[in-house]
Amino acid sequence: MRHATAAVLQRVTAVAACSPQALASSPMSLVVQKFGGTSVADAERIRAVADEVARTRRAGTNVVVVVSAMGKTTDDLLGLALRVSATRPPRELDMLLTAGERISMALMCMALADRDVPAASFTGSQAGIVTDDVHTKARIVEVRADRIRRALAEGKVPVVAGFQGVSTANDVTTLGRGGSDTTAVALAVALEADACEIFTDVTGVFTADPRVVPAARKIGRLSFEEMLEISATGGKVLALRSVEFARNHGVPLQVRSSFTWEPGTWVTKEDPGMEQPIVSAITSDADEAKITVTGVPDRPGIAAALFRSLADRMVNVDMIVQNVSQQGNADISFTVPASDLEASVATTRAVATELGKADVTADSGIGRVSLVGAGMRTHPGVTATMFEALAKADINIEMISTSAIRVSCVVRAAAVEDAVRVLHEAFGLADAP
Ligand code: ADP
Ligand code: ASP
Ligand code: MG
Numbered sequence: 001m002r003h004a005t006a007a008v009l010q011r012v013t014a015v016a017a018c019s020p021q022a023l024a025s026s027p028m029s030l031v032v033q034k035f036g037g038t039s040v041a042d043a044e045r046i047r048a049v050a051d052e053v054a055r056t057r058r059a060g061t062n063v064v065v066v067v068s069a070m071g072k073t074t075d076d077l078l079g080l081a082l083r084v085s086a087t088r089p090p091r092e093l094d095m096l097l098t099a100g101e102r103i104s105m106a107l108m109c110m111a112l113a114d115r116d117v118p119a120a121s122f123t124g125s126q127a128g129i130v131t132d133d134v135h136t137k138a139r140i141v142e143v144r145a146d147r148i149r150r151a152l153a154e155g156k157v158p159v160v161a162g163f164q165g166v167s168t169a170n171d172v173t174t175l176g177r178g179g180s181d182t183t184a185v186a187l188a189v190a191l192e193a194d195a196c197e198i199f200t201d202v203t204g205v206f207t208a209d210p211r212v213v214p215a216a217r218k219i220g221r222l223s224f225e226e227m228l229e230i231s232a233t234g235g236k237v238l239a240l241r242s243v244e245f246a247r248n249h250g251v252p253l254q255v256r257s258s259f260t261w262e263p264g265t266w267v268t269k270e271d272p273g274m275e276q277p278i279v280s281a282i283t284s285d286a287d288e289a290k291i292t293v294t295g296v297p298d299r300p301g302i303a304a305a306l307f308r309s310l311a312d313r314m315v316n317v318d319m320i321v322q323n324v325s326q327q328g329n330a331d332i333s334f335t336v337p338a339s340d341l342e343a344s345v346a347t348t349r350a351v352a353t354e355l356g357k358a359d360v361t362a363d364s365g366i367g368r369v370s371l372v373g374a375g376m377r378t379h380p381g382v383t384a385t386m387f388e389a390l391a392k393a394d395i396n397i398e399m400i401s402t403s404a405i406r407v408s409c410v411v412r413a414a415a416v417e418d419a420v421r422v423l424h425e426a427f428g429l430a431d432a433p
Helices: 005-017 020-025 043-058 073-084 090-112 145-155 181-191 224-232 240-250 303-310 338-355 374-378 383-392 413-426
Strands: 029-033 061-067 119-122 129-130 142-144 159-162 164-168 171-173 196-202 222-224 253-257 265-268 281-285 288-297 320-324 328-336 359-363 366-372 399-402 408-410
Touching: 029 043, 029 181, 043 061, 043 090, 061 090, 061 145, 073 090, 073 413, 090 119, 090 171, 119 145, 129 181, 142 181, 145 159, 159 181, 171 222, 181 196, 181 240, 181 303, 222 224, 224 240, 224 265, 224 281, 224 366, 240 253, 281 383, 281 413, 288 303, 288 338, 288 366, 303 320, 303 328, 303 338, 328 338, 338 359, 366 413, 383 408, 383 413
Parallel strands: 029 061, 029 196, 061 159, 119 159, 129 164, 196 253, 222 265
Antiparallel strands: 129 142, 164 171, 253 265, 281 366, 288 328, 288 359, 320 328, 366 408, 399 408
């Protein structure tokens, strides 16, 4: 069902304008429409979303809906767990959290029934979302979408609970915060949908989080590579795994608003003719922490032992800096997600103890600010401009890392939002391209 990107963009827009007669003779297109927490926050919002799904169907496009939990339900359930239990066994936490999406899917089907749209709800397990058994951050290993295909063939709109799956050991799992995006893209891949639309509370992907930089501009089109870097560096508008799936399988994504329904940001394969701004977006992440190990013997195998232990505990290490001092000892600093700090410090201390005199310190007061842009590949000087802008604002840089299309700096957490505004200004991102 899927076509080349440009054709898909044309088709998805054309489909909306086609007459029923024209559609009868062409194969039906299929979109997966995902609605985030604010999009289904209350009864009125659920009815508004059902109206949009009904409109899409009337225009001749098949729809699979993926819903998140209503509003702040997931946060509320987590808060409840925190008040009830100090240990919160991950299996039970997953069972609790998946309740949020169940509520949304059932209500959505009721609203669709009122509009004479035949619909059926499916939990992650019923939708065939099979994951590994890492509770609270499970990864999808397979999508067995037979029931969803059957529902589509029967003319129904399948409404799937996002963020959840079933492990190969038959336990209910969740995919990590923001995981409904991943459910949506995984289903789009499995069903060979023409596109995956991620409806949210902003009109697209912006040059910076519009809550931090009110002058930020909506970006019309981004490559998967740029979006990957944006998601990986804290631009929470799309979950990182969802972008990885979309890139690996070439599913075009559109991020758009469920409040205005206007066209949003397309995330697609890089097109050689595509204009590439040097810097597309500034992102930030205040949920990082830094661990420093001092006095590490400078010999082969030490870093390998440390980072293998962290990897075995599923910790995602981001930046790593190592300095060798004159006494032949090394200092290693690295960053990890703040939520993994406790486990990472314990693991690092265990490795350090084996090394003898190494000392471990943790610092949770850091944040990361990043520039992302495909045009950086061919434009030197971006890093210098970044450092100058931060220096002018008296923001100290503690660590630096780069990729072909990204530069990141670790700064004090309290300076992160200022850093984003300063860089947005320095690269003139508020101005029209
Ligand atoms: P949903 O509940 O619909 O999944 P999220 O809260 O996960 O919504 O994502 C949307 C939010 O992402 C926006 O409200 C916005 O504040 C934030 N955001 C962060 N960075 C960006 C960005 N570069 N462009 C757009 N939104 C961003
Ligand atoms: N409800 C889950 C969360 O709040 C998943 C999602 O919304 O994508 O993280
Ligand atoms: Mg989200």
